[in-house]
Amino acid sequence: MFETVKYEVKNGVAWITLNRPDKLNAFTEQVNKEVQQSIKQASRDMEVRCLVITGEGRAFCSGQDLEGVNENMDHGQVLRKFYNPMVMELDKCEKPVVAAVNGVAAGAGMSLALACDFRLLSEKASFIEAFIHVGLVPDAGNLYFLPKLIGHARSMELAVLGEKISAQEAKEHGLATKVIPLEQWHDEVSVFAERLAKMPTAAIGLIKKNLKASWESTLEESLERDAQGQRIAGLTLDHKEGVKAFMEKRKPVFQGK
Known part of the structure; x- marks a missing residue:
């Protein structure tokens, strides 16, 4: 189906x-x-x-393949035509998306990880804002997502100094949901993703939507969005199952409906 991407669905996880x-x-x-x-x-x-995005081999993604870069190319048009549509498709996904960062995530590879909802890092993983080293600025939504995760000052440090940060440093910065030992990597990523796949999917989508909108909203607008979202969530089968399970003192079995 794809030549540069492997795609597999297993236990509700793509x-x-x-x-x-x-x-x-x-x-x-x-x-x-x-x-x-x-x-x-x-x-x-x-x-x-649930979606998991990861990399084959020892890297997550090293960013743009510089073999395809030449001095006559319009970098802005490359972003508009190829990167921006990719990031927008990811951003509008209503299902939880996990970046399983198995190795280095550099440049636009880091941008891809930042655009996901969760970032699980192998203990051997690292982040690097590599753009500055070739005289460019972070792109593919990098400077949109990064300060929302770690704040302005720290974002400035990473983007301008361009220093590699380890998985543990990323966790301390607030960039990583979890750092996982190599020997437990695949099992723990699978457990995490499958846990999300068993949760009420519609409610997660509404949480994502409302969180994103909150940055540009007044309190009044946020309260109204809460009411609208809660009405939608309240009509789902998963809500009915959650209430029924609570009354019956058992664990709910959500269907994502």
């Missing part, structure tokens, strides 16, 4: 694996397109209730 290990999973136009297409496919699949 696994999207960047598959150019010999190039540290660097982005090309085809990778951008296939990541976008795979996210869209997972978003539409009713069997999928």
